Amino acid sequence: MGGSDSIFADDVELIKNAEVLEEDYTPETILCRDAALDDFTDVLKPIYKGRPPQNAFLYGDTGVGKTAATKHLRDKLVDDLETKNADLPADEQVTLNVIWINCENFTTGDHKTSSYQVAVGIVNRLRDKGNRITGTGYAPQDVYDIMYSELDDLDGTVLIVLDEVDKIGKDDTLLYELPRSRDMGYLETVRVGVIGISNDYTFRKNLSPKVKDSLCETEIKFPPYDAVELRQILQSRAELALYDDAYTDETIQLVSALAYQEASGSARRAIRLLRGSAEIAEGEGVEQIAETHVRQADKKIEYGNIVESIADQDDEKLYILKALAHLDLVDKTPARTRTIHRAYSRVVRAYNEDSGSEPLTQRGMFNHLSKLVMFGFVHTIDRNKGAGGGQWNEHEFSDDVDPAKVKEAYDERGLDWKRIKTRGVDK
Numbered sequence: 001m002g003g004s005d006s007i008f009a010d011d012v013e014l015i016k017n018a019e020v021l022e023e024d025y026t027p028e029t030i031l032c033r034d035a036a037l038d039d040f041t042d043v044l045k046p047i048y049k050g051r052p053p054q055n056a057f058l059y060g061d062t063g064v065g066k067t068a069a070t071k072h073l074r075d076k077l078v079d080d081l082e083t084k085n086a087d088l089p090a091d092e093q094v095t096l097n098v099i100w101i102n103c104e105n106f107t108t109g110d111h112k113t114s115s116y117q118v119a120v121g122i123v124n125r126l127r128d129k130g131n132r133i134t135g136t137g138y139a140p141q142d143v144y145d146i147m148y149s150e151l152d153d154l155d156g157t158v159l160i161v162l163d164e165v166d167k168i169g170k171d172d173t174l175l176y177e178l179p180r181s182r183d184m185g186y187l188e189t190v191r192v193g194v195i196g197i198s199n200d201y202t203f204r205k206n207l208s209p210k211v212k213d214s215l216c217e218t219e220i221k222f223p224p225y226d227a228v229e230l231r232q233i234l235q236s237r238a239e240l241a242l243y244d245d246a247y248t249d250e251t252i253q254l255v256s257a258l259a260y261q262e263a264s265g266s267a268r269r270a271i272r273l274l275r276g277s278a279e280i281a282e283g284e285g286v287e288q289i290a291e292t293h294v295r296q297a298d299k300k301i302e303y304g305n306i307v308e309s310i311a312d313q314d315d316e317k318l319y320i321l322k323a324l325a326h327l328d329l330v331d332k333t334p335a336r337t338r339t340i341h342r343a344y345s346r347v348v349r350a351y352n353e354d355s356g357s358e359p360l361t362q363r364g365m366f367n368h369l370s371k372l373v374m375f376g377f378v379h380t381i382d383r384n385k386g387a388g389g390g391q392w393n394e395h396e397f398s399d400d401v402d403p404a405k406v407k408e409a410y411d412e413r414g415l416d417w418k419r420i421k422t423r424g425v426d427k
């Protein structure tokens with residue numbers, strides 16, 4: 001373990017294989033998911049047999065193995081088909097093309113992910129670098145035509161996996177059309193199967209009946225893991241990732257219990273926490289993870305999660321949070337709505353010098369502020385001075401938020417942290 005003069009080295013190393021703790025690692029075995037894997041295998045069986053593919057919709061909370069199970073079965077299907085094809089004459093072989101699209105990656109600037117953007121993504125996945133199309137400038141029908149023509153140039157079966165499919169938003173044309181593309185006469189050569197993956201229950205509930213009929217031919221539910229299942233998943237990951245002496249049963253138990261309590265059964269959170277704990281122990285030069293390392297790592301993850309969820313907010317809410325950050329730094333919080341509005345207006349103008357976009361009215365801003373209260377970023381205090389004394393609200397950051405986190409969220413969004421003057425805003 002360890003041993004180097006470099007400032008980048010630690011004296012001890014607890015992690016023997018860091019790759020196993022990475023987000024995109026596909027485990028060899030998917031544990032505690034027998035029911036879902038059985039259903040999913042049934043969906044993919046027709047492909048193995050060279051029959052028309054089926055469609056499926058996978059749903060469940062974040063971090064419960066939807067992507068891992070899909071990657072695992074995809075790899076297995078590809079391998080097994082290779083073995084099967086090796087024994088078959090060329091004209092009886094089954095050709096499978098898998099196109100994996102993460103719909104989250106198609107939101108750029110003002111262009112939110114939509115059926116159109118995803119169709120552009122599919123086209124570009126099938127074209128060489130020099131021949132790709134841009135995400136703007138084509139009529140939607142043209143993009144769909146190009147997509148179908150590219151797909152039809154392939155052979156056999158095309159399995160399209162749409163991960164984070166909820167990001168496609170309201171325009172679900174593609175989700176309706178793709179699974180039926182052959183019936184609708186858009187494709188002649190290939191057969192298409194679609195797997196949609198989502199952790200957004202509202203999206204699933206609100207899908208149009210047409211999409212429910214086609215894409216959701218089979219629905220596969222991934223329930224959250226309980227603490228015992230998390231322990232099993234974590235144990236098997238720890239065996240691969242860490243040196244034997246680096247952890248104990250108690251470590252695994254504590255990490256699973258915390259992930260269960262705080263992240264409603266997310267294996268992702270459990271694995272992140274294990275990795276964070278090991279890194280903190282390494283940083284301290286200790287050869288075994290102790291409870292204090294797990295607790296510190298847990299705090300750090302919580303911090304990161306808050307920064308991330310702030311960074312996910314729309315521009316107006318980010319402006320309001322920055323306004324509150326500046327007021328907080330000069331002890332002007334809790335602040336009345338009109339004070340926040342004045343500071344917010346300065347923020348909006350500072351960030352929109354070029355576009356000339358104007359701040360929302362106080363009422364318009366208040367709607368966003370109320371959402372921030374609802375999401376738990378901001379806390380409201382009801383001031384009531386009794387009869388004749390007036391009644392108003394004041395706002396401040398909730399315990400989880402502070403100016404440093406807002407600033408970090410700006411960093412994460414690639415926004416400068418501009419200076420904003422707060423003098424006079426509370427008059």
Ligand SMILES: Nc1ncnc2c1ncn2[C@@H]1O[C@H](COP(=O)(O)OP(=O)(O)OP(=O)(O)O)[C@@H](O)[C@H]1O
Nearest residue numbers: 027030031061062063064065066067068199267268
């Ligand atoms: N049953 C399992 N066995 C082994 N590892 C698992 C299992 N379930 C989840 N994991 C691991 O947990 C992490 C998160 O899983 P995954 O990415 O599949 O979640 P997800 O359900 O797709 O979440 P999201 O909806 O956020 O994309 C991954 O590192 C994955 O390898």
